[in-house]
Amino acid sequence: xxxxxxxxxxxxxxxxxxxxxxxxxxxxxxxxxxxxxxxxxxxxxxxxxxxxxxxxxxxxxxxxxxxxxxxxxxxxxxxxxxxxxxxxxxxxxxxxxxxxxxxxxxxxxxxxxxxxxxxxxxxxxxxxxxxxxxxxxxxxxxxxxxxxxxxxxxxx
Amino acid sequence: xxxxxxxxxxxxxxxxxxxxxxxxxxxxxxxxxxxxxxxxxxxxxxxxxxxxxxxxxxxxxxxxxxxxxxxxxxxxxxxxxxxxxxxxxxxxxxxxxxxxxxxxxxxxxxxxxxxxxxxxxxxxxxxxxxxxxxxxxxxxxxxxxxxxxxxxxxxxxxxxxxxxxxxxxxxxxxxxxxxxxxxxxxxxxxxxxxxxxxxxxxxxxxxxxxxxxxxxxxxxxxxxxxxxxxxxxxxxxxxxxxxxxxxxxxxxxxxxxxxxxxxxxxxxxxxxxxxxxxxxxxxxxxxxxxxxxxxxxxxxxxxxxxxxxxxxxxxxxxxxxxxxxxxxxxxxxxxxxxxxxxxxxxxxxxxxxxxxxxxxxxxxxxxxxxxxxxxxxx
Ligand SMILES: [Zn+2]
Ligand SMILES: [Zn+2]
Numbered sequence: 001x002x003x004x005x006x007x008x009x010x011x012x013x014x015x016x017x018x019x020x021x022x023x024x025x026x027x028x029x030x031x032x033x034x035x036x037x038x039x040x041x042x043x044x045x046x047x048x049x050x051x052x053x054x055x056x057x058x059x060x061x062x063x064x065x066x067x068x069x070x071x072x073x074x075x076x077x078x079x080x081x082x083x084x085x086x087x088x089x090x091x092x093x094x095x096x097x098x099x100x101x102x103x104x105x106x107x108x109x110x111x112x113x114x115x116x117x118x119x120x121x122x123x124x125x126x127x128x129x130x131x132x133x134x135x136x137x138x139x140x141x142x143x144x145x146x147x148x149x150x151x152x153x154x155x156x
Numbered sequence: 157x158x159x160x161x162x163x164x165x166x167x168x169x170x171x172x173x174x175x176x177x178x179x180x181x182x183x184x185x186x187x188x189x190x191x192x193x194x195x196x197x198x199x200x201x202x203x204x205x206x207x208x209x210x211x212x213x214x215x216x217x218x219x220x221x222x223x224x225x226x227x228x229x230x231x232x233x234x235x236x237x238x239x240x241x242x243x244x245x246x247x248x249x250x251x252x253x254x255x256x257x258x259x260x261x262x263x264x265x266x267x268x269x270x271x272x273x274x275x276x277x278x279x280x281x282x283x284x285x286x287x288x289x290x291x292x293x294x295x296x297x298x299x300x301x302x303x304x305x306x307x308x309x310x311x312x313x314x315x316x317x318x319x320x321x322x323x324x325x326x327x328x329x330x331x332x333x334x335x336x337x338x339x340x341x342x343x344x345x346x347x348x349x350x351x352x353x354x355x356x357x358x359x360x361x362x363x364x365x366x367x368x369x370x371x372x373x374x375x376x377x378x379x380x381x382x383x384x385x386x387x388x389x390x391x392x393x394x395x396x397x398x399x400x401x402x403x404x405x406x407x408x409x410x411x412x413x414x415x416x417x418x419x420x421x422x423x424x425x426x427x428x429x430x431x432x433x434x435x436x437x438x439x440x441x442x443x444x445x446x447x448x449x450x451x452x453x454x455x456x457x458x459x460x461x462x463x464x465x466x467x468x469x470x471x472x473x474x475x476x477x478x479x480x481x482x483x484x485x486x487x488x489x490x491x492x493x494x495x496x497x498x499x500x501x502x503x504x505x506x507x508x509x510x511x512x513x514x515x516x517x518x519x520x521x522x523x524x525x526x527x528x529x530x531x532x533x534x
Contacts, residue, residue, distance in 0.1 A: 008399045008443075015397065016331050016356055027351045027376050029495025031330075033486075034354040039324050040486045041252065041479055049252030051481070053228045053294040054244030059259055060225070062177040070262035078262045080177050080243065080291045082269070082279030085206035095204065095275075104266055110457045113203035113276075121161035124207045134208070135158070136169040138509065 069099040091120035157284045157511040157530075159209050162200030163519075165512040170210070173281065173289035178225035181293035183235065187310050188215040188283045188508075188530045190518050192340045193453035196410060197274060198515055202455050204263065204275040211272040212530075213239035214313040215283030216306060219293075226293045235297035237290055238480030239314040241269030241280060244295035255477035260291065266456060268477065276456060284511060286532045296481070301488065307499030308491055310529065311341075316498045317483035319345025319407065322451035323353055325474040326403035331356035335392060335401040335441055336377070337434040339367035341501055341527045342451060343407035347375035350403075352495060359395070361388065361437075366524035374500055392441040400443035408434035409452025410459070432459040439465050450475035502527045507534035 007014055023030045033039050059079040066086045070077055087095055094116040102109035127133045158168040173182055191214055197205050219233040229235065242249055242257035249257050260269030261278035269291075272282015281288065290297060300309045319342045328334060334350040336343045339362035347358045360371035361380045368379040378395075385391040393400055410432070438448045439462050448471055466473060490496040503526045506514040517525050 007397050014331075014333070014399055018356065020330070020354075023351070023356070029490060029493070030351050031354045032490070032495060033349075033352040034330060036327070038486065039353070040483045041321065041324060044252075046250075046252035048250065049254075049482075050250050051244045051295045054249075054292075055225075055227065055294065056179075057245055059243050059245070059292070060178055068262060071264050073265040074262055079259045080241070080269075081260070081262045082275070082281070083176060084209045084279050084281040085275075099263070104264055104456065107458075110203050114457075117200060117203065117205055120207050124160070135160075135166065138167040138169055 069096055071099060071104055072101075073103050089120070089123050091116040091123055094119060157210055157212070157508070159197065159205060159211060160207055163198065165198070165515050167509050167511060170285070172287050175221060175223040176289065177291055178223045179292050179294055180223040181219050181226060181229055181290045181297070182221040183215075183217040183237065183283075183288050183290050183297070184220045185212075185215050185217040185283050185286060185288055185532055186234075187217075187306055188212045188285075188532075189310055189313075189315070190214075190284070190511075190514055190528045190530065191314060192342065193273075193409065194515075195519050196453055196455065198519060201410065202274045202276060203457065206275060206279075209272070209274070209279075210281040210285050210288075212282030212284030212288070213271040213273055214310060214315065215271075215288065216300060216309050216313065217283070217288070219297075220287065222293060228294045229297060234300045236300050236309040236313055237271070237283070237297045238317075238484075239270055240296070240477065240480055241271060241278060241291050242296065242481075243292055252479060252482055253476075254479040254481055256479075264456065270477075284508070284530055286508070298481070298484065303492065304488070305499060307502055307529070308497075311345075311498035311501075311527075312480075312484065312487060312491075314478070314480065315341040315501075315527070316345050316496065317480045317487060318342050318451050318478040319347075320349040320352075320483060320487060321476075321478040322346040322405045322407055322449050323349035325449035325451070325476070326350070326405055326447050327472075327474075328353040328355050328403055330354045332402040333357045333359070333396050333399075334403045334405065335359045335361065335396075335438075336371075336405045336407055337361050337438055338406070338408035338452065339364065339371045339379075340407065343405070344370060344375050344501055344526075345496075345498065346405045346407050346451070347371060347377045348496065350405075351376065352490070355403075357396075359392070359401070361392070364521050367521075367526060370501065370526060374497075388437060389440045396443075400441055401446065402443060403447050403449065404438040404442040406434045406438045406448065406450045406452045410454045432461045435459075436462045439469070439471065442469070442471060444469045445471070447472040447474060451478065502529055504528040505534075506530050508532040 098112035270277035
């Protein structure tokens with residue numbers, strides 16, 4: 001029995017199915033990034049990774065027009081934040097509680113947020129039924145040919 | 157598109173986003189992709205996903221308006237936008253950890269900012285829309301190079317760099333045996349990238365026929381259909397000399413399907429931040445002393461991971477969200493010289509008005525859907 005057939009029970013190297021030349025012939029670019037130094041994001045942490053176009057040390061503060069909830073693990077409101085769907089209704093109160101009282105390390109933080117997600121769906125459906133919803137639906141056109149296949153290999 | 161609740165997507169009229177910070181830009185979206193990680197939101201698995209928000213972190217478009225401090229972009233510029241929102245100068249950005257920026261997400265310190273990815277990722281509306289607000293316009297977006305196709309540019313906003321990054325986190329060396337779990341876009345790109353780094357064998361595991369076929373054609377990989385083998389870990393050991401793989405890449409994440417108990421506790425009971433089936437298979441299928449790289453999306457809630465096996469096997473576990481902009485220069489070279497052909501995996505083009513159908517198609521993996529692209533005003 002050749003030694004390699006007994007791997008890993010002996011120290012022989014793993015058998016190689018194909019030589020580098022065979023792989024290079026078959027696969028575009030094989031081995032082009034064999035040297036870790038040419039791989040992007042190597043090393044993982046840079047000594048100065050600040051992009052050339054960043055012309056601030058601390059970014060200006062985005063105005064807080066509505067009281068913005070934040071993780072209590074943050075020392076301050078971040079300079080920039082999303083403003084989609086501000087807190088509202090009962091779900092909003094549950095979410096505010098989750099952020100104000102529990103850190104990201106605590107299970108109630110996440111469980112309250114998940115509960116609020118379910119509450120909000122019911123809450124918004126009830127508002128819509130009562131004619132007080134805020135959605136402005138757009139009717140989709142008739143699905144005559146809604147999706148097109150077979151374009152995967154069409155290149156520009 | 158607007159999220160209305162689990163499995164409910166609607167097309168609604170929303171106000172055009174406005175400049176809210178001096179370095180914001182407003183981008184008119186030309187193409188946006190639906191991503192496997194969007195399904196996590198669509199299924200209601202990501203905490204603090206609010207009704208009325210818009211998903212979409214993979215998009216390209218034309219700059220429509222810029223804030224007063226924007227110096228390097230102007231209206232009319234065609235840009236590709238990394239899925240990470242990042243400031244460029246915080247403690248973490250200065251180390252090049254752009255996906256871990258500390259200045260863009262008040263809702264969590266463990267998560268950076270991501271377009272259209274719930275309030276847990278900062279509360280930004282995403283690009284599956286006609287217009288989108290792009291913060292830090294001077295550091296994130298880049299002009300689409302003249303020679304690059306729009307579809308290739310779109311794939312560069314997440315799927316391609318994340319796939320390459322997954323392979324890179326595996327520290328692949330000459331002749332290594334690499335196993336990739338998941339033949340979605342990220343898994344396919346990870347498999348293809350593993351060859352660039354000198355892999356000797358690449359094996360892709362999935363359960364969808366069309367995706368496995370794509371893994372063979374596009375990524376030149378051997379494939380394993382995990383439903384067709386009795387025990388996927390034993391099977392992988394057998395075909396890898398009973399050693400296991402040198403490197404395993406988890407490109408599935410929390411939407412994994414394959415173990416009923418895990419699936420039930422995560423997707424039905426929402427007790428886990430996602431089901432770590434693929435990750436546990438990865439831990440068991442890699443060789444002792446090997447590396448497991450995780451680029452699949454996981455939520456912030458705990459998952460039942462087989463950590464003891466990882467300890468006893470002396471594994472290196474590496475993971476992160478991809479810092480997209482650091483990947484670009486090298487990936488652009490690979491696209492230009494034909495080593496990587498990212499748009500080859502796009503299977504569907506869907507007008508934005510049909511986005512609900514697109515999510516259904518993609519979520520249920522119908523009609524061989526691998527990567528759907530949304531086109532506003534098609
Ligand atoms: Zn994505
Ligand atoms: Zn930053």
